Amino acid sequence: MNDYQTPLTVQAIGEQGLLKRLQSFCPADLVGDDAAVLTVQPGRSLVVTTDVLVDGVHFSDQTTAADDAGWRSAAANLSDLAAMGATPLGITVGLSLPGDTTLAWVEGLYQGLTACLNQYNTPIVGGDVCRSSVLSVAITAFGDVEPHRMIRRSTAQPGDAIVVTGVHGASKAGLELLLHPELGRSLNADDRAALIQAHQRPTPRLDVVERLWAGVRSWESGVGSRELEFIPHPSPLTPPQSGSKLHPLPFPSIAGMDSSDGLADAVVQLCRASGVGARLERSQIPIPSALAQWVQPEQALEWALYGGEDFELVLCLPLMQAQALVQQLGEGAAIVGTITDEREIWLVDRTQTMPDQQLTLERGFQHFGA
Amino acid sequence: MNDYQTPLTVQAIGEQGLLKRLQSFCPADLVGDDAAVLTVQPGRSLVVTTDVLVDGVHFSDQTTAADDAGWRSAAANLSDLAAMGATPLGITVGLSLPGDTTLAWVEGLYQGLTACLNQYNTPIVGGDVCRSSVLSVAITAFGDVEPHRMIRRSTAQPGDAIVVTGVHGASKAGLELLLHPELGRSLNADDRAALIQAHQRPTPRLDVVERLWAGVRSWESGVGSRELEFIPHPSPLTPPQSGSKLHPLPFPSIAGMDSSDGLADAVVQLCRASGVGARLERSQIPIPSALAQWVQPEQALEWALYGGEDFELVLCLPLMQAQALVQQLGEGAAIVGTITDEREIWLVDRTQTMPDQQLTLERGFQHFGA
Structure with missing residues (x-):
């Protein structure tokens, strides 16, 4: 990882050069067009959340290395999806960078982002980089959830x-x-x-x-999807018996x-x-x-x-x-x-x-x- | 619109106060939770694009009033959706603001955003505001498209x-x-x-x-969705006749x-x-x-x-x-x-x-x- 000893900056490498380096962190089939394309399973709702993290406000060199800043940015957005009961589908990353930001820092950020995201099989599906005097990371995460599990x-x-x-x-x-x-x-x-x-x-x-839902299963095919049984809950009803028609627990x-x-x-x-x-x-x-x-x-x-x-x-x-x-x-x-x-x-x-x-x-x- | 004469700043109004003001630009049923919820129609793909616009780089007071900055930010993202053949579903807005940014400027931005978005029935479904020394606007736009029309x-x-x-x-x-x-x-x-x-x-x-697709219709129910007729194109085939089984134009x-x-x-x-x-x-x-x-x-x-x-x-x-x-x-x-x-x-x-x-x-x- 020679780059970590070389003070190569984003200004030196240029926008296209930087984008090319960052695309190596993204699945090849999802990036390279005007927008990313994803599939939401039928019957599931799309959940969208966005967060902006700014250097000096949400992280700083004193407390947060580049990869930690990346991890924290990903974690904050995935946490919002968890808070909705959703499963992550992907994130986009909008970077504002001073020209003298090192490539090593940006790649470190992406390493931290992907280290966190990979734990949940979540890809970076796109993004934008632009010049600014302040470093900031704007992340939008999307996931999906069955409406009744929201x-x-x-x-x-x-x-x-x-x-x-x-x-x-x-x-x-x-x-x-x-x-x-x-x-x-x-x-x-x-x-x-x-x-x-x-x-x-x-x-x-x-x-x-x-x-939360691992113990929940629909136990009667003729019953709507909102009427499910919550297994860990000691049911006040007679436990379901094979062939019997019981009122399901709401x-x-x-x-x-x-x-x-x-x-x-x-x-x-x-x-x-x-x-x-x-x-x-x-x-x-x-x-x-x-x-x-x-x-x-x-x-x-x-x-x-x-x-x-x-x-x-x-x-x-x-x-x-x-x-x-x-x-x-x-x-x-x-x-x-x-x-x-x-x-x-x-x-x-x-x-x-x-x-x-x-x-x-x-x-x-x-x-x-x- | 008294606010436009009052130099009320985002610092003075606070994050919660600002968020409350900005929520008036968003549909009430879509905001107020950890994330926004949207529906992608079955059979359509989700398309996602993101853009960051920075004060002094993409817009400036000299050339761009707040509402124009908003309009341009929305237009740039909707244009990316158009470039994928997609129909917009909504956008999220991540704002980085210096504390002395006036409320009038932020509301002007949102007025410009919604003026552009309303032309396409596209809501602002969520966002984030945070403090920064540089004003920037990170927008993520969502749309959907039938895969074969992408x-x-x-x-x-x-x-x-x-x-x-x-x-x-x-x-x-x-x-x-x-x-x-x-x-x-x-x-x-x-x-x-x-x-x-x-x-x-x-x-x-x-x-x-x-x-692009206004002239296209599927003209035979037994035919797959990729096999459609493009009306404006003078077809080399015999025009479809009622009841006949013709090879559709690819x-x-x-x-x-x-x-x-x-x-x-x-x-x-x-x-x-x-x-x-x-x-x-x-x-x-x-x-x-x-x-x-x-x-x-x-x-x-x-x-x-x-x-x-x-x-x-x-x-x-x-x-x-x-x-x-x-x-x-x-x-x-x-x-x-x-x-x-x-x-x-x-x-x-x-x-x-x-x-x-x-x-x-x-x-x-x-x-x-x-």
Whole structure:
């Protein structure tokens, strides 16, 4: 990989030269025309999401190597697809580059993008490069989903349990360690590396989408596609018997989104979209054990609620399904609270040691805020 | 519209405030979740294209008001869909904005975007806004197309006629008039306005896609979808008669792309992708009459070939279909040359007054070039 020692810039190689190099990261049959062509399976809906990441805002040389920037960009978009319950089909990449950006950086970015995407068999299907004084990466990801398996923000119901699919606060902790290497001296090397990894190489929870429906199958051919059986749920009905005609369990409606802007933001957004409230139990919010050892509980909770970029899913579903899901997922997944028919969102302490605290959007991550 | 007098900035209104304002430009049922949901009709392929436009590179305050920047951004992407033979489904918009960008500018951009998109019933289905020191607009457009109606770069055949769907050079001329208002004093006000309009408000040729197939219908239900009759083409076969079983005319294969980077670039790209050459006849390249009156023929030809951003289509198809298409389109559409089995692309002069000239990609528009 000689290029990594040569300060070859995009200006020197030119637009066509750069595009040719970048096309080696894309399937040959998908690129080279005015647009990419993909197939959406009949009966599935197309899901589209877009994100812009800017040098100095979303990543910086101090905390993010080119390949990490690529991984994070891909992960953020795949996480949005997971948040819709969708399976990825492909992404496009729009690059704005200063002329003195090195080819090595751009290829590193693409290596990181494809390293993340390859885990989910997702191709880069096209893109654009153009000159700018600021480096930025605009990604649009698309996926597809059966309409009745779509996860929406607006369908949370009072009484639903609120599930988080993993720990929160790790990404923010990793960022702090990168920005202030003098911190966290009490951490062992493995824990430190794991927190940094959580920031640099987050995992979009497409695996949750798969597992969510892995136990679901239609068990009667004469029944519509919305009427399915959710296996992990201990059914209140007589189990289906061969040849018998039973009323199927209604398909569970799952509301949810990802926690890219923080767990608190996700709960507030879900409640606002669904016209409901929530009560979160402080002690139930899963925090990485390394974090619990390193910082005070209040600090850990702050990072878990407001740190952002953990890219977990926050899902609202009936309690019994929620319990089955948490059991299936393991690894920090937990029921953290309940959807209520109030309008407020409260963080409560079961032990009544800490006062109840109200969560609002204003505390959340605000890109243009002061 | 009080906002247009108030220097309200995106920093002052905040990300959530800005998103709320921008959502008023989007259909309510399509936005507000982690991703937008669209339907691709069964049997149609999804077509995806992306473009990044940067302040100071693709538009500037001197030549482009916010609404014009919006219109041009939408038109460029819709043109890519037209170049694939696709019908638009929607676009996403990724905005990078300096904090001191006025809300008026952003709303102007969206007004221009929707003014162009509304002509084609195309919604903005989602987007992202983020802070940057440079203003840029990353657009991804989605469309769909029946696979056998797809227009590709790689299928031009020796013997095909090369059709352009309208005049070339107008956009570059308009840009020159905007940059140098002292030029073109010989132009009358209408011609001047028309050239500037061609630069500021280009028309994506989705109408050509419609007209291309308007004359085509499947005329025998037992026949596969690729076997259709092209009506404008004087058929060498006996015309179909009610009840009779005739061999249908094979569906015409159409190669093509748009001329966003110039007519010369389009022909070179088409030839390269198809492994063919071309001969273009200098006198047949349609140049706006106003341009012919204003500048020398060599200058007009230069702008027509290399100016770019006319957003016409360059199509390669059998001569008889090409003649029928040109007749249908009118308004400057013309056959400008022929695809050859050589590798070179020549600009020739039928009158042999000018020497033959070879076209290469290097003369074309190069974003990172010197």
